[in-house]
Amino acid sequence: MLSSQTCSIASAIEQGTIALSQLSDSAKLDSQLLLAFALVKNVTYLLTWPEKVITATQFIVFQQLLTRRVNGEPIAYILGEKEFWSLPLKVSSATLIPRPDTEILVEQVLTLFTYHDKSNTGGKNSQNIRGLDLGTGTGAIALALASECPCWQLDAVDFNQEAVELAQQNAKNLKLTHVKIYQSDWFSQIDAIEKFDFIISNPPYIDGTDQHLTQGDVRFEPKSALVADEKGFKDIRLIAEQARKYLKNNGYLLFEHGFEQAEKVRQILIDLGYDQVQSFKDYANNDRITQATWLMN
Ligand SMILES: C[S@@+](CC[C@H](N)C(=O)[O-])C[C@H]1O[C@@H](n2cnc3c(N)ncnc32)[C@H](O)[C@@H]1O
Known part of the structure; x- marks a missing residue:
């Protein structure tokens, strides 16, 4: 279970990477792409602002996307692109x-x-x-x-x-x-x-x-x-x-x-x-x- 206690971008990526590590060869990238999608930003933004704290709503959206990926759904279908x-x-x-x-x-x-x-x-x-x-x-x-x-x-x-x-x-x-x-x-x-x-x-x-x-x-x-x-x-x-x-x-x-x-x-x-x-x-x-x-x- 992911933790949303004042979660920074870097921490969310790390938690996502751990959640996906069993399933995906590109767990970290998947985690970054899903978080960027949840925040309506790009991966460069995440790498530029690792300390920025995400909102509880953004965290919930990220968690929902991660769950779909953990269930095997391809990244491309989740992102729609x-x-x-x-x-x-x-x-x-x-x-x-x-x-x-x-x-x-x-x-x-x-x-x-x-x-x-x-x-x-x-x-x-x-x-x-x-x-x-x-x-x-x-x-x-x-x-x-x-x-x-x-x-x-x-x-x-x-x-x-x-x-x-x-x-x-x-x-x-x-x-x-x-x-x-x-x-x-x-x-x-x-x-x-x-x-x-x-x-x-x-x-x-x-x-x-x-x-x-x-x-x-x-x-x-x-x-x-x-x-x-x-x-x-x-x-x-x-x-x-x-x-x-x-x-x-x-x-x-x-x-x-x-x-x-x-x-x-x-x-x-x-x-x-x-x-x-x-x-x-x-x-x-x-x-x-x-x-x-x-x-x-
Ligand atoms: C392997 S996918 C290739 C899709 C795309 N060209 C690509 O390379 O990413 C095969 C495509 O053939 C289509 N297809 C299957 N049977 C067909 C048929 N009888 N007539 C026309 N298209 C068909 C499928 O709907 C699917 O979109």
Whole structure:
């Protein structure tokens, strides 16, 4: 039980750190973030004024937030925000909390189009580049790309209407409203006449029996954002099958997938007739994304 007897900022942080030490690898940071949230300040303020005494009401709010964290709720859901590609994104229990490893997908697309651009403007200013983000969730991937390449024409879809509204809100907050964000069950609402230079997706890819689903932050995230049939491969296979109709000649398809799924994902793409199929590693040196090119006959 925490003690509120004329509690200073430093003491509250310490008590929170102790309360969270069994649960979190980043107990002190979590404690700081929750206290900053309770005080409607930032962490720098806490570090600048460690001796400042907090009010009883602030202490109660901090205690309530700590209780949620002690019960396992992810920090991002408690704070309602997570940074991705240096963009502050609103998050909600409607969708996945964006992961740092997903930034590799963003980097890969930027590399592809920078490399191929001969005008030396890095392709970022090309108005002809069209991209589609399938299963956009918070809008993380599409908004990161939009922030880098304001001229690109980007569509982002999700079948979960709540996620769509969240992504639209994020786009508005970040003034990236040129991204078209709408509800679609993968390609169902996309006109087959539309052709994209790249299609990118971090789809659900976890096998429903995977033990990780019962551990840590993942327990709080919606299964519809995480789990796919066929041992986790169903959505990847469906997207890969249908994407062939929506890619321009030489267009790219890029997936994030599980760290043990690269070989099977490559095989799915090869079997479907894709070319230049290759995987790339995440920050932990695991094969995490796979990319392929579609060549029209
Ligand atoms: C792993 S999350 C990825 C979210 C976000 N792109 C990211 O990287 O943080 C998968 C997303 O796919 C969406 N999704 C699942 N099935 C879908 C379907 N059939 N059509 C469209 N989106 C779907 C989920 O709602 C969820 O937002």
